[in-house]
Amino acid sequence: xxxxxxxxxxxxxxxxxxxxxxxxxxxxxxxxxxxxxxxxxxxxxxxxxxxxxxxxxxxxxxxxxxxxxxxxxxxxxxxxxxxxxxxxxxxxxxxxxxxxxxxxxxxxxxxxxxxxxxxxxxxxxxxxxxxxxxxxxxxxxxxxxxxxxxxxxxxxxxxxxxxxxxxxxxxxxxxxxxxxxxxxxxxxxxxxxxxxxxxxxxxxxxxxxxxxxxxxxxxxxxxxxxxxxxxxxxxxxxxxxxxxxxxxxxxxxxxxxxxxxxxxxxxxxxxxxxxxxxxxxxxxxxxxxxxxxxxxxxxxxxxxxxxxxxxxxxxxxxxxxxxxxxxxxxxxxxxxxxxxxxxxxxxxxxxxxxxxxxxxxxxxxxxxxxxxxxxxxxxxxxxxxxxxxxxxxxxxxxxxxxxxxxxxxxxxxxxxx
Numbered sequence: 001x002x003x004x005x006x007x008x009x010x011x012x013x014x015x016x017x018x019x020x021x022x023x024x025x026x027x028x029x030x031x032x033x034x035x036x037x038x039x040x041x042x043x044x045x046x047x048x049x050x051x052x053x054x055x056x057x058x059x060x061x062x063x064x065x066x067x068x069x070x071x072x073x074x075x076x077x078x079x080x081x082x083x084x085x086x087x088x089x090x091x092x093x094x095x096x097x098x099x100x101x102x103x104x105x106x107x108x109x110x111x112x113x114x115x116x117x118x119x120x121x122x123x124x125x126x127x128x129x130x131x132x133x134x135x136x137x138x139x140x141x142x143x144x145x146x147x148x149x150x151x152x153x154x155x156x157x158x159x160x161x162x163x164x165x166x167x168x169x170x171x172x173x174x175x176x177x178x179x180x181x182x183x184x185x186x187x188x189x190x191x192x193x194x195x196x197x198x199x200x201x202x203x204x205x206x207x208x209x210x211x212x213x214x215x216x217x218x219x220x221x222x223x224x225x226x227x228x229x230x231x232x233x234x235x236x237x238x239x240x241x242x243x244x245x246x247x248x249x250x251x252x253x254x255x256x257x258x259x260x261x262x263x264x265x266x267x268x269x270x271x272x273x274x275x276x277x278x279x280x281x282x283x284x285x286x287x288x289x290x291x292x293x294x295x296x297x298x299x300x301x302x303x304x305x306x307x308x309x310x311x312x313x314x315x316x317x318x319x320x321x322x323x324x325x326x327x328x329x330x331x332x333x334x335x336x337x338x339x340x341x342x343x344x345x346x347x348x349x350x351x352x353x354x355x356x357x358x359x360x361x362x363x364x365x366x367x368x369x370x371x372x373x374x375x376x377x378x379x380x381x382x383x384x385x386x387x388x389x390x391x392x393x394x395x396x397x398x399x400x401x402x403x404x405x406x407x408x409x410x411x412x413x414x415x416x417x
Contacts (some may be wrong), residue, residue, distance in 0.1 A: 011173070012138045013030045013171075013174050014174050015135065016141055016169040017167045017170055018108070018144040018167075019139050019146070020143075021146070021164035021171065022146070022148065023083070023142060023144075023145075024146035024149055025085055025088070025104070025161075026047075026218055026222070027150060027235065027239050028155060028161065028164075029097065029222075030219075030222030030225075030226060031150070031155045031232060031235060032045070032088075032089070032092075033046065034223065034227065035226075036092045041095035041345065043094070043344060044220065044340040044343060044344020044345070044347075046094055047344075048338070048340040049097075049101035050105035052337055053102035053103060053105025054105035054147065054336070055105075055110065055330065055333035056106055057109025058113060058330070060106075061110035061113040062113060062117075064156075065114055070117075070118055073110060073143035074114055075132045075172065075247055077107040077110045078172040079109075081111075084103050085161060086165045087269050088100060114226065119131055119135055136183065137247075139245050143240075147240040151236060154195060158346070174251065195327075196324050196327045199312065199315050200312040200367065201373060202263065202266070202311065202370060203309070203311055204312075204328070204331055205369055206266065207287060207308050207335065210308065210332065210335065210338065211331070211332035211335025211338075212358075213297075213335075213337055213359050213363065214301065214305070214336060214339070215338075215340050216339050216340065216343050216358060217298060217301070217302075218354060220340050221238060221239045221355075222239060223296075227237050228270060228352040230287070237291065238290060238294055241294035241298060242294050244295075244298075249303050250302070250303050253265070253269065253272055254303070254306065257310060262311040266308065267367050269300045269303065270364070271367050272299075272368040273296065276297040276300065277360035277363065278356070278360050279292060279293045280293030280355075280359075281353045284352070284353070284356065297359060312324060343358045346358050
C-alpha cells in the first residue's frame with residue numbers, strides 16, 4: 001500500500017484537498033444562504049445547479065482532455081473553481097450563486113474525469129485495487145474534514161469562503177508539479193439509455209431515485225440543519241455523519257451482495273434508508289436521533305450506487321460493462337438535478353420535515369419496485385467479474401470504468417492461475 005501511495009501521492013493529495021474545498025462550499029452555501037435570507041426554494045435551485053453543471057461536465061470533459069491534455073484541463077478548471085469560490089460572498093444573490101454552482105459543478109466534474117482517468121492509467125494490474133481503495137479513502141477523508149473546518153470562523157464573514165478557495169488552488173500544485181508522465185486518454189462509447197433500461201430496469205430506476213437521495217444529502221442537508229435551528233457545529237456533525245456511515249457500510253454490503261440475490265439486498269438496504277428517514281422526520285427534534293437518522297440514511301443509500309451498478313453488470317457482457325457505466329452515471333445525474341428542487345418544494349410546504357419525507361418516499365418506492373422486479377425474471381448468480389466494486393456517487397463516470405477494469409483484471413488473473 002505504501003509503495004502504491006508513494007507513486008500516486010501527488011494525485012491523491014490533490015484530490016483530497018479538492019474534496020475538502022468541494023465539501024466545504026456545498027455545506028457553507030446552505031448555511032450562508034439562510035443567513036442572507038434566501039428562501040428554501042431559491043436555495044434548492046442553487047443546489048440543483050451544481051448537478052446541472054456536473055452532468056454536462058461529465059460529457060464534455062473527455063473531449064477537452066483529448067484536445068489539450070490532462071495538465072491544461074486541470075489548470076484551467078482549477079482556476080475557474082477558485083475564482084467562483086471567492087466570488088460567492090461578494091455577490092449575495094441566489095441567481096448569481098446558481099450560475100456559479102453550474103460553473104463549479106462543470107469544473108469539478110471535469111477535474112474528476114481527469115483525475116480518475118489519470119489514476120486508472122497510472123495503476124498497473126497489481127496496484128489497481130489498492131489505488132482505487134486509496135482514492136475512495138482520500139475522497140471521504142476530504143469531505144469529512146471539510147465539515148470540521150466550518151467551525152473555524154463565522155459563516156456570515158469571508159474567511160470560510162477563502163479557505164476552500166485556497167485549498168482548491170493548492171490542490172493542483174502537487175499534481176501539476178509531479179514528474180509522473182501524463183497518460184493518453186480514451187473512453188468507451190456508451191450504450192444508449194434505452195438499451196440500458198431494457199437490460200436492467202431496476203438498475204436504471206434505482207440510479208434515478210438514488211441520484212435524488214444523494215443530491216438531498218450533498219446539497220440540502222445543511223439547509224435542513226439551518227431551517228431546523230441547528231448550530232454550525234451540529235450541522236457539520238450531521239452532514240459528516242452521512243459520509244462516515246457510507247464508508248463503514250460499503251464493504252460489508254459489498255461482501256453480502258456477492259453472496260445473495262442482489263435484488264433482495266437492494267430492497268433491504270432501501271428499506272433501511274426509508275426507516276432512517278422516518279426516524280429523522282418524526283424524532284429529528286432530538287439531535288441524537290437526528291444523527292441516528294443520518295447514519296442510517298448515509299450508510300445505506302450511498303452503497304446503493306455500487307449495488308445497482310453491480311446488479312446491472314450481472315446482465316451485461318464484459319465488453320459492455322464499462323460502456324453501461326457512463327449511462328448509469330448519466331441517469332443518476334438526472335435524479336440529482338431534480339432532488340434539491342423537490343426537497344426545496346417539500347420543505348417550503350411542510351417545513352424541515354419535508355427533507356426526510358422526500359427521502360422516505362423515494363426509498364420506499366425503490367423497495368416496491370425491487371420486489372416487483374423479483375417477480376419478472378430470475379436472478380443471476382454473480383461471477384467473479386460481476387462482483388461489486390466500491391464506487392462513491394460523487395465520482396465521475398471514469399470511476400465505475402476504473403472499478404470494472406479492476407474486476408476484469410482480477411477475473412483474468414484468477415483464470416490464469
